[in-house]
Amino acid sequence: xxxxxxxxxxxxxxxxxxxxxxxxxxxxxxxxxxxxxxxxxxxxxxxxxxxxxxxxxxxxxxxxxxxxxxxxxxxxxxxxxxxxxxxxxxxxxxxxxxxxxxxxxxxxxxxxxxxx
Amino acid sequence: xxxxxxxxxxxxxxxxxxxxxxxxxxxxxxxxxxxxxxxxxxxxxxxxxxxxxxxxxxxxxxxxxxxxxxxxxxxxxxxxxxxxxxxxxxxxxxxxxxxxxxxxxxxxxxx
Numbered sequence: 001x002x003x004x005x006x007x008x009x010x011x012x013x014x015x016x017x018x019x020x021x022x023x024x025x026x027x028x029x030x031x032x033x034x035x036x037x038x039x040x041x042x043x044x045x046x047x048x049x050x051x052x053x054x055x056x057x058x059x060x061x062x063x064x065x066x067x068x069x070x071x072x073x074x075x076x077x078x079x080x081x082x083x084x085x086x087x088x089x090x091x092x093x094x095x096x097x098x099x100x101x102x103x104x105x106x107x108x109x110x111x112x113x114x115x116x
Numbered sequence: 117x118x119x120x121x122x123x124x125x126x127x128x129x130x131x132x133x134x135x136x137x138x139x140x141x142x143x144x145x146x147x148x149x150x151x152x153x154x155x156x157x158x159x160x161x162x163x164x165x166x167x168x169x170x171x172x173x174x175x176x177x178x179x180x181x182x183x184x185x186x187x188x189x190x191x192x193x194x195x196x197x198x199x200x201x202x203x204x205x206x207x208x209x210x211x212x213x214x215x216x217x218x219x220x221x222x223x224x225x226x227x
């Protein structure tokens with residue numbers, strides 16, 4: 001079982017809907033990440049939070065809005081998405097972001113998002 | 117930027133050894149990781165190696181690193197049907213501190 005929990009597992013939304021993806025970890029990790037993964041492709045980094053502050057935004061469109069309410073929680077708010085945004089959205093956490101091998105990323109099982 | 121490549125597909129028979137290869141371009145890479153992704157699941161960290169090592173063994177898994185050729189491999193001994201999955205190598209750039217994933221290798225284990 002993964003120690004990073006994501007909800008919901010599946011989400012179908014229309015292009016005018018507003019929804020949120022949630023991620024939770026209780027490993028005491030100080031860095032949390034959002035990745036997007038298309039079928040049969042590697043994950044692509046979207047956002048990084050370090051000590052609850054946004055440290056990296058990989059030029060993600062504003063229809064994706066991350067939020068880190070506390071060190072254990074990470075949300076991704078979705079609004080006015082396009083069908084091409086359909087993908088598996090993965091959350092990950094790590095002890096730090098200092099490039100330490102003892103700080104590898106731990107992934108959740110993802111939310112499978114379909115935009116209709 | 118960093119480029120990390122893997123062969124797309126590998127098929128082996130149950131009980132054989134599997135070797136999954138990965139090549140990268142950033143010679144200043146510090147840590148190199150192997151992740152496993154089963155259908156419908158997230159990425160599971162299998163093992164990792166620091167760039168000053170050339171080999172690491174962990175039960176059925178052996179990681180080999182050839183830093184000169186920028187080549188990383190994962191050997192799975194006594195491959196089982198439960199090992200069927202996509203395997204991603206990931207490289208931590210020394211200069212960028214960013215984790216770059218390889219293209220992924222689909223391992224199919226035939227009974």
